[in-house]
Amino acid sequence: MRILIALLAVFTFTAMVAPPKKATIQTNAICGMCKKNIETALNGLDGIEKAELDLVTKKVKVKYDAKVIDLTTIRQAIAATGYDADDIPARPKARAALAACCRDESGDSCKKPE
Amino acid sequence: MHSFRGFSSRSRTASATQASRMARRAMPPAIFFFFLFFNSPLAAQISGTVTDTEGWAMTGATVSWLNGTGTTIDADGKFTLPVAEGQSRFRIAFLGYVTREFFVDTLQPPLRIEMQEEQVSLVQVEVVARDNGHAASVLKTHNVESISSKELRKAPCCSLAESFENSPVVDLTYGDPLTGRREIQMLGLRGNYSQLTLEKRPMLDGLASPFALDLIPGPWVQGIQISKGAGSLESGAQGMTGAINTELIKPTDGPGLFLNGFGGSQGRGELNVLANQQLGKSLWGGLSLHGSFTENQHDHDFDRFKDMPDRRTGVGLFRLFRTGTDNWEGQWNLLVAKDRRSGGQQDVHDHGQPTLIPYLIDQDNERLEVWGKTGYFGFNKPHQSIGFIYSGSFHRLNNRYGRKLHLGEQRSGYFSTMYHTRIVNDDHQLSLGGTARVDQFDESLAGQDFSRNESTVGAYGEYSYYWEESREGASFRSLSAILSLRADHHNLGGWQWSPRVNLKYSPGEQSAIRFSAGRGWRSPNLLVDNLNWLPSSREVVIGAPEGPMDPDNPGFIGLETSWNFGLNFTQNLIVGGREMQLVLDLYRTSFQNQVILDAEQDITTLRLYQLEGPSRANGLMASLNYEVLPLIDVKLAYKFNDVQQTYATNGLREVPLTPRHRALATIGYDGPRIKLHATYHWHGEQRLIDFDDIPESVFLPHPQRAPAFGLINTQLTYVMNSHTEIYGGVENLTNRRQSNAIIGAWEPFDGPYFDASQVYQPLFGSIFFVGFRHTL
Incomplete structure (x- = not known):
């Protein structure tokens, strides 16, 4: 019983932490590899709690801590990975370094999830 | 300008x-x-x-x-x-x-x-969170604990079985002096009831199962995922108490060259070589070799039997991986293994007995296995994929226990396919698959035929749902559910339906509450499941199975089926700026069909028959991990297991050789140059088989209930540079050991009773070892 009370106390404590901000960013990702590239790059950043790309809409859903990182920086991170992020175009050099299928906007050469 | x-x-x-x-x-x-x-x-x-x-x-x-x-x-x-x-x-x-x-x-x-x-x-970008090597996830819907290769390096040694020595979830028994088999236990039940997979594919099962975990060397392993309770049905419904998946190091991200050598004070030596290379634009090759031997004359209790069998093992694995930029990828593997063990009596004392030949135990295992996987992603919708797994294996077993010969051959084929898609959006995922496998066993013990042909065709579906709090400003909550169903047709056991449900609710980012329930079934291997009972004076007697026994398949007396229910609570905390993790587990497995091993009807038979009545295992585990000081981790765990089954003549009673209480405490310092670990294991009392009928003339030094005892293992790793580390340590520091484990060792052939199965402590005292790892 005592353990239960302790656990309950723990719950309420963790529930009090400020909720993260959420945003959606439009990208031009094509395939599973793109998804992996973007998610890996974003999830490696400080302040990002979760980033998930939906390949159908090509939108990234991000949850982030606004005290640590802002939305523009997140868009820049996507651009620096080689993809367009809303109004920020991909960095040309990073884009050139992507695998061929991720650059092919017609999307015929590769459709690989996960 | x-x-x-x-x-x-x-x-x-x-x-x-x-x-x-x-x-x-x-x-x-x-x-x-x-x-x-x-x-x-x-x-x-x-x-x-x-x-x-x-x-x-x-x-x-x-x-x-x-x-x-x-x-x-x-x-x-x-x-x-x-x-x-x-x-x-x-x-x-x-x-x-x-x-x-x-x-x-x-x-x-x-x-x-x-x-x-x-x-x-x-x-x-490197994620600079510290990895303490062992973690229970709050993200997965299944209750999974992962052991990374980092944790594996804390264990003194060597094979996959021994890598569980630091684990609070999986227990390892002490090998008996005759066969040397070390069995795992999970939730208080024998390892047979856990599904072992190697990269999500049935691993060394059937005749290879007694030594499956010994044949995979620890340095080959990238990580282990232990899933408790009713888990995924993807590769079968054999996981009755849980599942252990082992991922090997892959050529695509493995080291170019890795060398590991090891020597121990019990005459044990081991060498592992891993080499990986990119062979083409999208082709990688990997070669893993393992050679080990154990050779000694140890007989600490002077019963003239070796404390452990001599052993020579060689395992080789070749892997070819294709990870293309186009729409398919694949891997192909070839595994060859040879394991030879010989133990038993070293010399015979002539005290007037008729038989003067030594009682020897030889075990010869040879295995050849090929398997491959292919994944295709070329669908119009990017969230769809299809995968195939195929394998074929041949295993030969050639054992001798005194005068009894145990011969066996197993030919197996396995094929499984898996299709993955989502429904509407990423929150609804669906996977569907089919499995087919055939096993042909030719097996005999002392002339008694145990052959059987088994084939299983099955299909499964798994639906996962994920929900997360999405209102602006609301704190995080999430709910996920996996509903799955598997239908299999076994040629001898008929239709088997295995529904399973897994639910997880996270009231915050750092906590998870899980519920799971599900059915599992397996086809038992009467002899190899009970290998350590075979070298004895007992005769194996197969009890009447349910329904008519098939004369073509004498080695089959019915399937084993069970339901498992579980509750789990996992909480991650930050206390004083460092991570703490609490895990609480409650599990219950209840069997409907089970092959009961009964050595308590009389002293001349070992009876195997189908369960009639209740059989259950209740388990509770509480564990706490905390980084008490920077880089110093402490792990405490307590386990309670209540395992009882119904015997034909003795009714419902405690299963022998299963302690009710267990505790584990580890402390580790994980510095950049020096890593130090100490583990303390405590085992409570355990019941041994009834000794009442054993005649007075047989020397019997064991109490009816084995006493509680503790063991300490330590390990020290010194990192010389980025390529080389050396390690050393002691297993069983306090020199705890069981003497005269073999009952009736004086007259193995002619005496009234001979049995080596009642081993509850290590047989050898402190073992010192040193080794090195070199990565290029």
Whole structure:
């Protein structure tokens, strides 16, 4: 019983932490590899709690801590990975370094999830 | 026009700040404004062009005053920054590029600025969270604990079985002196009831199962996932208490060359070599070799039997991986293993008994296995994929226990396919699959036939749902559910339906509450499941199975089926700035059909028959991990297991050789150069088989209930450089051991009773070992 009370106390404590901000960013990702590239790059950043790309809409859903990182920086991170992020175009050099299928906007050469 | 290179931030900023302060002090404000006015025709704003080193516009970069107000760079790389009151410094930043900082008072607009890339590329950003090697997940719906290769290195040694020595979830028994088999237990039940998979494919099952975990060397392993309770049905419903999946090091990300050597004081030596190379644009090859031997004359209790069998093992694995940039990938593997063990009596004391030949135990296992996987992603919808797994194996077993010969051959084929898609969106996932396997066993013990042909065709479906709190401002909550169903048709056991449900609710980011329920079934291997009982004076008697026994398949007396229910609570905490994890598990397995091993009806038979009545295992586990001081981890765990089954003549009673209480405590220091670990295991009392009928003439030193005892293992690793580390340690530091484990060792052939199965403690005392790991 005592353990239960302790656990309950723990719950309420963790529930009090400020909720993260959420945003959606439009990208031009094509395939599973793109998804992996973007998610890996974003999830490696400080302040990002979760980033998930939906390949159908090509939108990234991000949850982030606004005290640590802002939305523009997140868009820049996507651009620096080689993809367009809303109004920020991909960095040309990073884009050139992507695998061929991720650059092919017609999307015929590769459709690989996960 | 004046080209200008500003200060790059970091080291140079400090001196720049100083210089500007001096400049400002020397300049009255009026002159400053005058100066600014003269130098820029548009005094109210600063403008310029920003490009990277190759001249591409830095569109999207932020230009901001230090108070945060500012603008961004447009598609042509141009920006216009309005002057802000009281602000004299602004910076231009783009993630992945070196941030530039400028002082207004020294600028000559319009500016032309070049930004340089940071040396670290974004994709390779390293996540600098500390990994203590062992973690229960709060993210997965299934209750999974992962052991990384880092945790594996803390264990003194060597094979996959021994890598569970530090695990609170999986227990390892002490090998008996005759067969040397070390069995695992999970939730209080024998390892047979856990599904073992090697990269999500049935691993060394059937005749190979007694030594499956011994044949996979620890240094080959990348990680282990232990799933408790009713888990995924993807590769079968054999996981009755849980599932253990082992991932090997893959050629695509494995080390170019890895060497590991090891020597122990019990005459044990081992060498592992791993080599991986990229063979083509999309082709990788990997070769893993293992050789080990154990050779000694140890007989600490002078019963003339070796304390453990001599052993020679060689295992080789070749892997070929294709990871293309097009729409399919695959892998193909070839495994060859040979394991030879010989133990038993070293010399015979002539005290007038008729048989003067030594009682020897030889075990010969040979295995050849090929398997492959192919995945295809070329569907029109990117969230769809299909995968195939196929394998074929041959295993030969050639054992001798005294005068009894145990011969066996197993030919197996396995095929499984899996289709994955989502419904509507990523929150609804569906996977569907089919499995087919055939096993042909030719097996006999002392002339008694145990052959059987088994074939199973099955299909499964698994639906996963994920929900997460999405209202703005609300705190995180999530709910996930996996509903799955598997239908299999076994040629001898008929239709088997295995429904399973897994639910997880997370009231916060760092906690999870799970519920699971599900059915599992397996086809038992009467002899090899009970291998350590075979070298004895007992005769194996197969009890009447349910329904007529098939004369063509004498080695089959029915399937084993069970339901498992579980509750789990996992909470991660930050206490004093360091991570703490609490895990609480409650599980119950109840059997409907089970092959009961009964050695308590009389002393001349070992009876195997189908369960009639209840059989259950209740388990509770509580564990706590905490980094008490920086880099010092402490892990405490307590386990309670209540395992009882119904015997034909003795009714419902405690299963022998299963302690009700167990505890584990480890402390580890994980420094950059020195790593130190100590583990304390405590085992409570356990019941041994009834000794009442054993005649007085047989020397029997064991109490009816084995006493509680504790064991300490320690290990020290010294990292010499980035390539080489050396390690050493002691197993069983306090030299705890069981004497005279073999009952009736005096007259194995002629005496009234001979049995070596009642082993509850290690047989050898302290074992010292040293080894090295070298990675190129």
